[in-house]
Amino acid sequence: MAHAAYGGRGTEEWECDMNERMTFFAFVRRLLQISGLTALSAGRMAVIAMTSKRAARATRLAAELVRLIERLGGAFIKVGQLAGTRVDLVGPTVADALGRLHDNVRPMTARQAATVVRRAFPRPPDGLTAALAHPPVASGSIASVYRVEVGDRVVALKVRRPEIGRAITVDMAILSGMARAMCRLPGLRRVPLAEIIGQVGRCLTDQLDFAAETRSLRQMREHLADFADIIVPAVIPELSGDGVIAMSFVDGLKHASIEDLPSQVREAEVAVLVRAVYRLLFIAGFVHVDLHQGNTYFRPDGTVVLLDAGFAFQMSGLARRRYTEFFGGMIQGDGEACADILRSTVRSVAPAADLAGFRRDVADLVVRNVGATARDFDLPAFCVELFNLQRRYGLYAEPEFIFPMLCLLSLDGLVKEHYPLMDFQLEAAPYVMQSLLSEPEIR
Known part of the structure; x- marks a missing residue:
């Protein structure tokens, strides 16, 4: 999301500062570290596979995978978190093991946390730094969260890990190289992995800007103010x-x-x-990309708590309108309208593109999936086939659409596991209609 960091630093200065942190030496050192840790873990996995009893083998292998991801740190933890939301893709054993990456990653030391707080507040409020000596209530890839009593208030204090910016920047450069290499594989040639990694990398970099996250939290709270069963914590600006x-x-x-x-x-x-x-997607164009179980909590009283708006994206008005129209076409089973909407969003079209064939095949894809319950609607396969059709016919998609897809992919995993008979598409209908009727056509 567009942002300006505390102290008046703008987007360009923030990104320039981030880029300056990555040197060739840091890149090579990190690449060697990743290679060494991966090789070591692969050896341990081979031993586990050969020596473990069948009943315990999968659990031990999953635990070793999570151990590797945690040791790699940086962007790899975020990738593990996203994978952990898809029980249907990675299986319950791996998903359960990856679950600890959501809010139970090894925390920073009390000294590191206190250093960050003193940098933010030359004169911290009484008891603030002392509270950091206690273990955090949650610890993720970017920050740890502490329960702090300030006067008569109980506060959740989110503290960014020191040096995490350097780790994220280097990791995304490595993952981008891996994505470019993977795009050469036959099964992945039509999937825009490089663009996806690039967009995700920019969002991860934005997560380091806590001023932007503060604004996103406020926006999300405002957008969901009418939902009595949704709780979004209020920001306390004087302690941020x-x-x-x-x-x-x-x-x-x-x-x-x-x-x-x-x-x-x-x-x-x-x-x-x-x-x-x-409501966030179709009415506000606000995309919460990080809907894992460390950011969504379900309580016995019927309320749902939404946390952490760092990994968020604000769609442009035109992109929101087109995405909403596409979803509306799916709900109605109008595959040809969906194809036309998708065609209107592409950035470029190959000279010899078969637009009639593209329209026919997209329409067929939509019709095959209309009206399916969450249990029967394979959203990952739908997204991949949609990418394949665009690449096959020489239409190059707008990467801004990647974020709502990522959001719905993580949500789809939760729905498949806990409410498989939900009509995932029909639930969207009131918000799609409200969005399309409340604003004129954007051209």
């Missing part, structure tokens, strides 16, 4: 600064909390979350 965000503390949050709820309550709360996400 460079590398630190203070929010109202929400009690009763439990990791993987949805598992403890009765099925009826679970389905009702999943529906609440889905509708809130649709």
